[in-house]
Amino acid sequence: LTTLRLDHNSLADYNWLQPPGQTQPSMHQILELSIRGKKNAPIALQKFPRLPHLHTLSISRSSSTKLDPEQLSSFSVELETLKIEEGSLKSLNAGIFKNVRGIKTLDLTDNNIESVDALTFVEVSHS
Helix, strand or coil: CCCEEEECCCCCCCCCHCCCCCCCHHCCCCCCCCCCCCCCCCCCCHHHCCCCCCCEEEEEECCCCEHHHHHHHHHHCCCCEEEECCCCCCCCCCCCCCCCCCCCCCCCCCCCCEEECCCCCCCCCCC
């Protein structure tokens, strides 16, 4: 499994991302994951298992009000596209992209962003 799109469904929880006591080899190799839509329950980035090969992540309705490096620690420099739309983000702090320096496309459309630190994009500016 390399691409999984669950957009515009009615997902109530995300326990399937990492079942207790199990690793999911199929999720380990995934390259593109999309969970968007107003009917899906809000999702927190820390719910994601380690996805070292993920290139594209698209989610909506994130429950986080800010991004920090720990929330993106499940991903690697292979992550090139990050879309967090229609979420609760209020601020972008310095250092948040240190684990995902390979980002080329960042879409934070329809959040509630009020502030962006001047050093937020330093880690991704040379990728």
